[in-house]
Amino acid sequence: xxxFRYAFPISAYxxxxxxxxxxxxxxxxxxxxxxxxxxxxxxxxxxxALTIALFSLCFLTILFLVCFSNYxxxxxxxxxxxxxxxxxxxxxxxxxxxxxxxxxxxxxxxYGTERGEQTVSFLIVCVPKKQRDAFVSAxxxxxxxxxIESNPKKFEE
Numbered sequence: 001x002x003x004f005r006y007a008f009p010i011s012a013y014x015x016x017x018x019x020x021x022x023x024x025x026x027x028x029x030x031x032x033x034x035x036x037x038x039x040x041x042x043x044x045x046x047x048x049a050l051t052i053a054l055f056s057l058c059f060l061t062i063l064f065l066v067c068f069s070n071y072x073x074x075x076x077x078x079x080x081x082x083x084x085x086x087x088x089x090x091x092x093x094x095x096x097x098x099x100x101x102x103x104x105x106x107x108x109x110x111y112g113t114e115r116g117e118q119t120v121s122f123l124i125v126c127v128p129k130k131q132r133d134a135f136v137s138a139x140x141x142x143x144x145x146x147x148i149e150s151n152p153k154k155f156e157e
Contacts, residue, residue: 003072006082019062023056027051027052027059061083071127078142087123094110097136097147101151104126105124105125107122108139
């Protein structure tokens, strides 16, 4: 079983860092008010306890999302795990992988079933640049007859 980490865009990491900072500050401030420390007094202790619980849950959710989002090749399927969502695609349903060299984002096309009809769907594949060639190699080993295309970088005149 081969695993590849999901690479979020830099803007997502910035937003996640801001949310983590807000979560930590909110928990610390609510804890200070609950403990009546530093001149802070808790008027509504239940609200402060709820603030600590909810922002701690937010903190853990973001950490789980960043640390455990991945692509996994098993014996008969490829799966994409992001937070609580998991998408599985069987080996025989894969069609092709198209990579945009400029952005580094790939689309993995497959046959899917939607509302009882067979359709062509796709998954966005975002792996770190260092692992991109290894991912394509693992995909090629996973399904030998898959079509792999690359859109080259645009050249400026």
